[in-house]
Amino acid sequence: MSKSGIEIRIVDEWPKNEIVELFKAGGWWKDNYDASSIKDLIKGSFAFVVAIESNSKKAIGMGRLISDGISDAYIQDLIVKPAFRKNGIGKQIAQKLINHCKKRKITWLGLISEPNQEGFYKKLGFKIMEKHTPMLYDEDK
Numbered sequence: 001m002s003k004s005g006i007e008i009r010i011v012d013e014w015p016k017n018e019i020v021e022l023f024k025a026g027g028w029w030k031d032n033y034d035a036s037s038i039k040d041l042i043k044g045s046f047a048f049v050v051a052i053e054s055n056s057k058k059a060i061g062m063g064r065l066i067s068d069g070i071s072d073a074y075i076q077d078l079i080v081k082p083a084f085r086k087n088g089i090g091k092q093i094a095q096k097l098i099n100h101c102k103k104r105k106i107t108w109l110g111l112i113s114e115p116n117q118e119g120f121y122k123k124l125g126f127k128i129m130e131k132h133t134p135m136l137y138d139e140d141k
Contacts, residue, residue, distance in 0.1 A: 005054040006061075006084075008092045010047050010100065013039060018059040026079040046073060047100045051080065051089045060084045063093040065100065073101050075111040094124050 016038035023029040042048045046069060051061030061080035067073035075097055080089045101109050112134050113121050 006087075006089055006092070007052045007054065008049060008089075008096045009052060010049050010096065011042070012048075013042055014048070014050055014059060019062065022059060022062050022079050022081065023077070025081050026077070028077065028079075045076075047097060049093050049096050051084075051093055053084070061089050061093055063090075063097050065097050067101070067106060069104065069106075071106065072108045072110070073106050075109065078111075090120065091124065094121075098124065 016035050019038045019042070020029060020035050023033075042064075045064040046067035047065040049063045050059040052058065053060045061084065063078035064076050065073050066076050075094065078090060078093060078097075080093070098109065101107075109126075110129075111121065111126065113126075118128065
C-alpha cells in the first residue's frame with residue numbers, strides 16, 4: 001500500500017459494477033453495453049490494473065494493456081474517478097502498465113490520448129507519432 005492510501009494492483013477479476021462506474025466516469029460507457037462482459041474484458045486484457053482506495057477497498061481508477069505479449073502493446077482505458085484526480089494516481093497506474101511491458105521486453109508501447117491529455121503522457125515518456133494518423137473503423141460505412 002502506498003503512503004497515499006491507494007494500492008495499484010494487476011488483477012484477474014474485479015466487481016463489474018465498480019468497473020462500469022469507472023467507464024462511466026470516463027464517458028466511455030454506452031447504454032447498450034452489457035455489464036456482464038466486464039469479466040471477459042478483464043480476462044482478455046494483457047494486464048488489467050486497478051487503483052484501490054484503502055478505506056473502501058473499491059477501485060477508484062483503472063487502466064489496461066492490449067498486447068500480443070511479444071512485441072507491441074497499447075494502453076487502453078486509463079481513468080481515475082474525478083474526486084481522486086490530481087494526486088498522481090493516473091501516473092501510478094500508467095507506470096505499473098509500462099513496467100509490466102518492460103519486464104517482458106515489450107518496447108513498442110502506444111496509446112491514443114484523449115484531447116488535452118497529451119502533456120500527461122509526455123511526462124511519462126510518450127511522444128506524438130509524427131506522420132502517423134490514428135484511425136477508427138466506421139461501422140456505418
